[in-house]
Amino acid sequence: MAHMAQVSQSSQVAEGAGTAGAADPAGSAGSAGLPKGFRSAELAWPRLDLIPHPPRRLPLIGDVLGANVRTPVQDSMRIGSSLGPIFRRKAFGKEIVFVWGAELAAELADESRFAKHVGLGVANLRPVAGDGLFTAYNNEPNWQLAHDILAPGFSRDAMAGYHPLMLDVARQLTDRWDARESAGRSVDVPGDMTKLTLETIARTGFGHDFGSFERSRPHPFVTAMVGTLSYAQRRNVVPPALAPLLLRGATRRNAADMAYLNRTVDDVVAARRAAPGPGEGDLLDRMLEVAHPDTGERLSAENIRRQVITFLVAGHETTSGALSFALHYLSRSPEVLARAQAEVDAVWGDAAEPAYEQVAKLRYLRRVLDESLRLWPTAPGFSRQALHDTTIGGTHPVRAGGWALVLATLLHRDPAAWGERPEEFDPDRFAPSAVRARPAHVFKPFGTGARACIGRQFALHEATLVLGLLLRRYDLHADPGYRLRVAERLTLMPEGLTLRLTRRAAAA
Numbered sequence: 001m002a003h004m005a006q007v008s009q010s011s012q013v014a015e016g017a018g019t020a021g022a023a024d025p026a027g028s029a030g031s032a033g034l035p036k037g038f039r040s041a042e043l044a045w046p047r048l049d050l051i052p053h054p055p056r057r058l059p060l061i062g063d064v065l066g067a068n069v070r071t072p073v074q075d076s077m078r079i080g081s082s083l084g085p086i087f088r089r090k091a092f093g094k095e096i097v098f099v100w101g102a103e104l105a106a107e108l109a110d111e112s113r114f115a116k117h118v119g120l121g122v123a124n125l126r127p128v129a130g131d132g133l134f135t136a137y138n139n140e141p142n143w144q145l146a147h148d149i150l151a152p153g154f155s156r157d158a159m160a161g162y163h164p165l166m167l168d169v170a171r172q173l174t175d176r177w178d179a180r181e182s183a184g185r186s187v188d189v190p191g192d193m194t195k196l197t198l199e200t201i202a203r204t205g206f207g208h209d210f211g212s213f214e215r216s217r218p219h220p221f222v223t224a225m226v227g228t229l230s231y232a233q234r235r236n237v238v239p240p241a242l243a244p245l246l247l248r249g250a251t252r253r254n255a256a257d258m259a260y261l262n263r264t265v266d267d268v269v270a271a272r273r274a275a276p277g278p279g280e281g282d283l284l285d286r287m288l289e290v291a292h293p294d295t296g297e298r299l300s301a302e303n304i305r306r307q308v309i310t311f312l313v314a315g316h317e318t319t320s321g322a323l324s325f326a327l328h329y330l331s332r333s334p335e336v337l338a339r340a341q342a343e344v345d346a347v348w349g350d351a352a353e354p355a356y357e358q359v360a361k362l363r364y365l366r367r368v369l370d371e372s373l374r375l376w377p378t379a380p381g382f383s384r385q386a387l388h389d390t391t392i393g394g395t396h397p398v399r400a401g402g403w404a405l406v407l408a409t410l411l412h413r414d415p416a417a418w419g420e421r422p423e424e425f426d427p428d429r430f431a432p433s434a435v436r437a438r439p440a441h442v443f444k445p446f447g448t449g450a451r452a453c454i455g456r457q458f459a460l461h462e463a464t465l466v467l468g469l470l471l472r473r474y475d476l477h478a479d480p481g482y483r484l485r486v487a488e489r490l491t492l493m494p495e496g497l498t499l500r501l502t503r504r505a506a507a508a
């Protein structure tokens, strides 16, 4: 933690403004319509000419030929594979440097030279998530305060406390899937995984029940969240000067979505404040009751609102995608499925429900999850900014405050780290000997450094537990006509994925 404070102080460029300036507590967009914190690459990469860009760049509008506004990540993957480990893309005057080569990404992971950059999609979420943990600028005091107060909510003990609640929610899922199976109907994987992960974070973190499994349609909270994430993504690809015109309707809808998210969160907080007696000891209690151990400071009411939204969104959307991709690959890989099922049967035996410690023992299933997150890291990238003038790869100078987006989807496919067939799904890439043989910093689904994901263990425990329960109970049958389509809304999600199930004979 001390390190993070040091990062803030040593940063030579104030964050939160187009070029320099104070952090933006209101979280509004910059005057030109760009997210605050956005610095076009030409301001900070003096030898931009050494970084390749797509051919056929057009004056004024840039590299937009062939670009699909709905799939910016997959476009960048295609472009990056042909341009190499560092490349740039420009759209309407905004130039972005992308990095995916293993060696360059390892340099960007060096916390003595680089730190998180709140840019692009992350900065676009500031109007709703403000200085919540995910969207806070490094130098905002509320980051450190909230981090120190909330980190114990992810300790081993805390996780063991969430385990029974996670099991309750998983039971709702298997009830639903049993009914679909008996009716001979397939299941909507991303839809049901989203119900599961939203209920899980809401109940474990906030003692709140959204009743997702009783609904046929997504909870309005999810609809509003997806709207806000999609809007944040669109803001990246629409020319700022045209945004007021092109996004007029979308901006209005986004305001309504944000108002709904705020209202929901205010209701959750009000219900807890009104509840008599001692709290649940969950994340919300920490936010409301716990003072910083050293300074005695507490989170403000406004910051708590930002944190609750942050955790409800960050705590379920990416885990839902990770579970969905893993189920897709399991359903397509009969040998992997059989091996994972054999492991669950052997490790969990006849226990009606697995104990907390039995989840981490599913080593092979964890590899399946890791391999799914390798191919489709559901948070597909993260940005890093230089703390002082430096040079990466020996040839690319970058000034203090200059930043690049690490494209995890391609870093996870760099043949230098993953071999000649990186597209192949092979969980044994995560066998301990294979992991040891690889260089560091080549697998980054949870980001890196002081601002890496606080919920990593939570997500891994939840996802491994749920996959274990599902594999013990069902055989999975892919729709032979389905070809993986990946939907993008800042996060990644398999689109239109359904599976048919059959109950396993020995299922508990």
Ligand code: HEM
Pocket (backbone or CB within 6 Å): 116, 122, 133, 134, 135, 147, 201, 310, 311, 314, 315, 316, 318, 319, 322, 377, 378, 379, 381, 382, 383, 444, 445, 446, 447, 448, 450, 451, 452, 453, 454, 455, 456, 458, 459
């Ligand atoms: C598979 C599931 C998940 C993935 C792939 C994921 C990925 C990430 C990544 C890449 C970051 C860093 C972003 C950046 O550098 O800009 C991050 C940060 C964060 N994640 Fe997760 N996450 C997952 C699950 C969760 C869960 C379950 C929670 C909460 C319960 C959570 C809460 C957060 C928060 C609060 C941050 C900001 C941390 C900080 O800056 O201090 N995430 N996550």
